[in-house]
Amino acid sequence: MTDRFxxxxxxxxxxxxxxxxxxxxxxxxxxxxxxxxxxANSDRIVAANADDLxxxxxxxxDDGLLDRLRLSPARVTSLADAVRDIIALPDPxxxxxxxxxxxxxxxxxQVRVPFGVVGAIYEARPNVTVDLAAILIKSGxxxxxxxxxxxxxxxxxxxxxIGDALEASGLPRAAVQSIDEFGRDGAQRLMNARGxxxxxxxxxSAALISAVVSDSSVPVIETGAGxxxxxxxxxxxxxxxNDIVHNAKTQRVGVCxxxxxxxxxxxxxxxxxxxxLARLDESGVTIHADDRTHAIFPKSVSATEADWGHEYxxxxxxxxxxxxxxxxxxxxxxxxxxxxxxxxTNDMANAERFLADVDSAVVMxxxxxxxxxxxxxxxxxxxxxxxxxxxxxxxxxxxxxxSTKWIVRGNGQWRR
Amino acid sequence: MTDRFxxxxxxxxxxxxxxxxxxxxxxxxxxxxxxxxxxANSDRIVAANADDLxxxxxxxxDDGLLDRLRLSPARVTSLADAVRDIIALPDPxxxxxxxxxxxxxxxxxQVRVPFGVVGAIYEARPNVTVDLAAILIKSGxxxxxxxxxxxxxxxxxxxxxIGDALEASGLPRAAVQSIDEFGRDGAQRLMNARGxxxxxxxxxSAALISAVVSDSSVPVIETGAGxxxxxxxxxxxxxxxNDIVHNAKTQRVGVCxxxxxxxxxxxxxxxxxxxxLARLDESGVTIHADDRTHAIFPKSVSATEADWGHEYxxxxxxxxxxxxxxxxxxxxxxxxxxxxxxxxTNDMANAERFLADVDSAVVMxxxxxxxxxxxxxxxxxxxxxxxxxxxxxxxxxxxxxxSTKWIVRGNGQWRR
Numbered sequence: 120m121t122d123r124f125x126x127x128x129x130x131x132x133x134x135x136x137x138x139x140x141x142x143x144x145x146x147x148x149x150x151x152x153x154x155x156x157x158x159a160n161s162d163r164i165v166a167a168n169a170d171d172l173x174x175x176x177x178x179x180x181d182d183g184l185l186d187r188l189r190l191s192p193a194r195v196t197s198l199a200d201a202v203r204d205i206i207a208l209p210d211p212x213x214x215x216x217x218x219x220x221x222x223x224x225x226x227x228x229q230v231r232v233p234f235g236v237v238g239a240i241y242e243a244r245p246n247v248t249v250d251l252a253a254i255l256i257k258s259g260x261x262x263x264x265x266x267x268x269x270x271x272x273x274x275x276x277x278x279x280x281i282g283d284a285l286e287a288s289g290l291p292r293a294a295v296q297s298i299d300e301f302g303r304d305g306a307q308r309l310m311n312a313r314g315x316x317x318x319x320x321x322x323x324s325a326a327l328i329s330a331v332v333s334d335s336s337v338p339v340i341e342t343g344a345g346x347x348x349x350x351x352x353x354x355x356x357x358x359x360x361n362d363i364v365h366n367a368k369t370q371r372v373g374v375c376x377x378x379x380x381x382x383x384x385x386x387x388x389x390x391x392x393x394x395x396l397a398r399l400d401e402s403g404v405t406i407h408a409d410d411r412t413h414a415i416f417p418k419s420v421s422a423t424e425a426d427w428g429h430e431y432x433x434x435x436x437x438x439x440x441x442x443x444x445x446x447x448x449x450x451x452x453x454x455x456x457x458x459x460x461x462x463x464t465n466d467m468a469n470a471e472r473f474l475a476d477v478d479s480a481v482v483m484x485x486x487x488x489x490x491x492x493x494x495x496x497x498x499x500x501x502x503x504x505x506x507x508x509x510x511x512x513x514x515x516x517x518x519x520x521x522s523t524k525w526i527v528r529g530n531g532q533w534r535r
Numbered sequence: 536m537t538d539r540f541x542x543x544x545x546x547x548x549x550x551x552x553x554x555x556x557x558x559x560x561x562x563x564x565x566x567x568x569x570x571x572x573x574x575a576n577s578d579r580i581v582a583a584n585a586d587d588l589x590x591x592x593x594x595x596x597d598d599g600l601l602d603r604l605r606l607s608p609a610r611v612t613s614l615a616d617a618v619r620d621i622i623a624l625p626d627p628x629x630x631x632x633x634x635x636x637x638x639x640x641x642x643x644x645q646v647r648v649p650f651g652v653v654g655a656i657y658e659a660r661p662n663v664t665v666d667l668a669a670i671l672i673k674s675g676x677x678x679x680x681x682x683x684x685x686x687x688x689x690x691x692x693x694x695x696x697i698g699d700a701l702e703a704s705g706l707p708r709a710a711v712q713s714i715d716e717f718g719r720d721g722a723q724r725l726m727n728a729r730g731x732x733x734x735x736x737x738x739x740s741a742a743l744i745s746a747v748v749s750d751s752s753v754p755v756i757e758t759g760a761g762x763x764x765x766x767x768x769x770x771x772x773x774x775x776x777n778d779i780v781h782n783a784k785t786q787r788v789g790v791c792x793x794x795x796x797x798x799x800x801x802x803x804x805x806x807x808x809x810x811x812l813a814r815l816d817e818s819g820v821t822i823h824a825d826d827r828t829h830a831i832f833p834k835s836v837s838a839t840e841a842d843w844g845h846e847y848x849x850x851x852x853x854x855x856x857x858x859x860x861x862x863x864x865x866x867x868x869x870x871x872x873x874x875x876x877x878x879x880t881n882d883m884a885n886a887e888r889f890l891a892d893v894d895s896a897v898v899m900x901x902x903x904x905x906x907x908x909x910x911x912x913x914x915x916x917x918x919x920x921x922x923x924x925x926x927x928x929x930x931x932x933x934x935x936x937x938s939t940k941w942i943v944r945g946n947g948q949w950r951r
Contacts, residue, residue, distance in 0.1 A: 136868070136892065136894075139891075139892075139894065140891055140892065219913065221911070221912075221913065225902055225906060227912060229929075232894065234924050234925075235894065235924065313748075317924050317925075318924065318925055332729075332752060333752045336748060336749045338754075338755075338757075338923055338924070338925040339754075340925070341754075356947070358947075359946075359947040362947065362949050363947065363948075363949050365949075366949035366950055367949070370949075370950055452552075461943075470944075474942050475555075475556055476552065476555075476556065478552075478555065478648065478651065478940070479940065480940060480941065481940070481941040481942075481943060482940060482941070482942055482943070483942075483943040483944075483945065484943070484944050484945060485944070485945045485946050485947055485948075486641055486943050486944075486945030486947075486948045486949075487948060487949040487950050489949070489950040490641060490943060490945075490948065490950055491941075491943075495637070495950070496637075496643060496941075497635065497637065507754055508650050508651065508733045508734065508754070508938035509650075509733075509734055509754040509756070509925060509926045509938070510925045510926040512938050512939050512940060512941075513645075513939075513940070513941045514941075522924035522925070522928055523928050523929075524894070524895065524896060524897070524898060524928060524929070525896065525897040525898070525907075525912075525928075525929045525930075526890050526897075526898055526899075527877075527897060527898070527899040527900070527902050527906060527907075528886075528899075528900050528901070528902075529899065529900060529901040529902030529906075530775075530901050531772070531774075531775040531778065531779065531901055531902075532779075532901075532902045532903060532906065533778050533779050533781075533782035533783070533786075533902075533903040533905070534782055534786055534903050534905035534906055534911070
């Protein structure tokens, strides 16, 4: 087993050299071949997925998980479409970011290069296998994927289909490999494969990400949970606040940019909360209210300390009345995961205070937190939203999956 | 002990809010006050350092380590000068890196912000205490420093002097704190202080850095060892090769950008090696030669497998004859730490092949590896040279000690 695992890593390393020098044209042709191969192998993919679904059912997976695991012919077509979308995005590799000519004549340029080998650990979503493969091919990287045992049959076929398409396009099959066969042990090894794996991207639950972050000696790009706050300042417009809060909470509840906690200035609470909370309630949102909010909106349940900083990912909302902008900022500092936090206000000075002092990946004025998204930001591909401060912060596009190197051209210079 | 350690981290967190919004003018005034305070307290600093030196001697520290530990009045003046140099550098904070207006009217901008709290772990070099404090203040960050027991007295006084100067400038004393009093346990806790420490910067030996990388759950910026290669291509000019190799190996041996391994194309070996190796030998360099090199230059010692990929940091050089450019690239891929690698050639195509295929932080043509340096690159401050691919790669200046955040300004937008 050791030998085969090591062989996968070594093949990935070797393939990464070739991917790094592959032209945009060839990468795009390969992605086109991958999309076509997914469609051509739709029956085979759906059949393998049926095995995973049957095993999942007998293992008692709940309906939500089974749905995320499912690949219908229509979903395979969507996967192929997503691959084709990536073809249209600009190739980040080779971009010159900075440059100068030093007084001694040395010519410096900093150019974008692929990371090399990118490991990914995720759970039970076979669509992520295709997404990541396509995004990594486009950015000149090689993928080593650990997709989780629940989707093992689906992933095996997907990686095989992708590999055939890559080979047919003249690229190494090892550009996209799976280590699912090694189970949990494989994930552990991937996390410690320094020298083989350049960067690790965990995607999935907060528990998964936190385990990878604490166990990995390979550098990790963390895509984190979103305990998103909106603060309604004293001067907030009722209609604007109402539309934004309703949208941020209810448009889609299971996502990291959905609203989880609403803070309201005490001098605006009576004016704003009744209408806003009634509309949420009508839409089926349970309000977890602090005492002062509960007095204004008795249909709420009482919030406990556990509600602050909690990522519901459901039709629940924590609501608190605060005494000032400062208190709102302090509450966010303490409980936010610093993904996205927004203020609704008509006061310029308060808007600027909030933007400056709230240290989150995305800070907003008078906008719904649902806009924190690679697609909405115009990045095209969705690689996740980084909540760490190193390397990339906020929505990540293709350039965030690259590194740089310095190229120095001289004509015999040595240092005096 | 727990309480006091936690209090330090909490004070750092609080101070980071203030540092993040401190203007360039105030930060520069504080740095000026720090420089003046170092000079004014020179006697006190030198006296504390004498305690460390006496303890070091009785603990049997070697002369090299004692020298790095020593602070004379002249060295204190140099430290103050280095702080003043940082005043002149541009403030990275607030720089707008990207921006756009989305079709729905949302205005996006990505601005540079401080990391927040930066932890540093280093060894027995009190000058690093001052360097890091000044660089971190300038970049709006707060420092939590673990400088090692050998320099404990010096560091305590330096941090105290810096703290007085910060307070006199209206900045929080907690912007620069030491955790030396907690010993090794403090270092361990710092590495796991997620939520308090945003980034950790280890500076020192390869062993120290590797320990921090493997033990830390806080994101690390790795500044790595340099096993630097120069490849003399078939077409290399003798005089150019001679000057560059001599400079890269001998100008300063104990640094990460010094040459450690010389590769030579077999068809150029007889033409190039005798003169180049004789000059190195005259300068006191021991040549660790492969068999073919040894045949050309018998004054060499025989290299063993351990010589390839070894960072000597001394007057030693591994020399190997390779059969082709491909073999040189393959050798570098296998043994380089991917810090800096250089080719000496007159062949355009080979130069471009080398630049494209050698995946190191800095790749050079016809230049000495000694130029890989923040100062030489024109960055001003020397924060170290990153050999990892995440966040920063190559020489790091002030901007590499920052993160970014997205600011989104709307007028009521919500997502359809």
